[in-house]
Amino acid sequence: MPEFIQSETTPGETIKAGDVEITPFAKSLIIKIPGFAGGLIWNRPHSILVQSADGDEQIYPVVDVTRQVLWLLTGIGIVGILSVLIFSKRKQNKR
Amino acid sequence: MAEEKNLGTQKQMFIDESAMEMMKDTLGNFLQAGNVKTVYGEPIKEGETLIIPSAEVFAVMAFGAGSGYGKGRQAGPEERDTEKEADTEEEYTGEGGGSGGGGGGRILSRPAAVVIVSPEGVRVEPVIDITKIALAALTASGFILGMLFRMMNPRRALKEM
Numbered sequence: 001m002p003e004f005i006q007s008e009t010t011p012g013e014t015i016k017a018g019d020v021e022i023t024p025f026a027k028s029l030i031i032k033i034p035g036f037a038g039g040l041i042w043n044r045p046h047s048i049l050v051q052s053a054d055g056d057e058q059i060y061p062v063v064d065v066t067r068q069v070l071w072l073l074t075g076i077g078i079v080g081i082l083s084v085l086i087f088s089k090r091k092q093n094k095r
Numbered sequence: 096m097a098e099e100k101n102l103g104t105q106k107q108m109f110i111d112e113s114a115m116e117m118m119k120d121t122l123g124n125f126l127q128a129g130n131v132k133t134v135y136g137e138p139i140k141e142g143e144t145l146i147i148p149s150a151e152v153f154a155v156m157a158f159g160a161g162s163g164y165g166k167g168r169q170a171g172p173e174e175r176d177t178e179k180e181a182d183t184e185e186e187y188t189g190e191g192g193g194s195g196g197g198g199g200g201r202i203l204s205r206p207a208a209v210v211i212v213s214p215e216g217v218r219v220e221p222v223i224d225i226t227k228i229a230l231a232a233l234t235a236s237g238f239i240l241g242m243l244f245r246m247m248n249p250r251r252a253l254k255e256m
Contacts, residue, residue: 011131012134017212022210024131024135026134036157037159038158038200039157041152042154043131043134043152043153044134044151044152044207045150045208048210048217050217060210062219064208065223066205069223070227070231073231073232080242081239
């Protein structure tokens with residue numbers, strides 16, 4: 001990965017709730033354009049690590065349903081527009 | 096003369112350094128958006144249930160600064176309105192400098208999910224933004240329908256052009 005793009009998963013502070021300990025993890029993407037003052041940061045929840053009193057560890061992924069649906073709709077939109085364009089070109093060629 | 100030049104360079108360096116310090120401070124604050132604390136909120140305890148909200152954070156920022164320093168001829172009262180150039184180096188008695196900077200940025204945050212810890216166990220409930228999804232669906236279907244309409248009625252589309 002280029003130096004100006006950083007992607008990392010960082011743990012947060014452990015939270016104790018009853019018998020379990022929860023450690024949240026966040027995934028961040030930092031883009032700093034060289035020679036340019038500024039940048040872009042995309043930070044999102046990644047997963048949580050649950051440690052029970054008996055030592056069991058479980059990882060729960062944090063799924064962002066809204067983002068997944070938005071990507072799906074973007075994909076459908078692009079595919080839809082491309083297929084309409086291809087069909088219209090074919091139709092024109094037949095004429 | 097050399098001393099004056101040095102003074103000018105020092106002034107410019109001071110302006111540049113102060114602008115750079117300001118930029119570094121602002122960039123430092125901006126980079127805080129990449130911290131895990133901005134994603135997970137403070138846990139909320141309700142009876143035996145603990146709720147941890149989480150959000151997606153998107154931050155974008157850009158800024159710039161510049162400075163300049165120059166010397167010129169000090170105009171007398173009768174010459175104030177005329178921009179007369181100096182004939183000799185000694186006539187360059189006036190000096191001045193300035194600096195400026197600006198920037199802009201935006202931080203967007205959207206709830207992503209909620210972590211619920213109860214005596215029954217731990218579960219992660221997604222937060223679904225219906226409005227955002229509906230708007231995206233309408234935009235995508237609008238584009239596709241618009242393209243289909245143009246494809247079905249090519250003559251009308253040509254007339255419009």
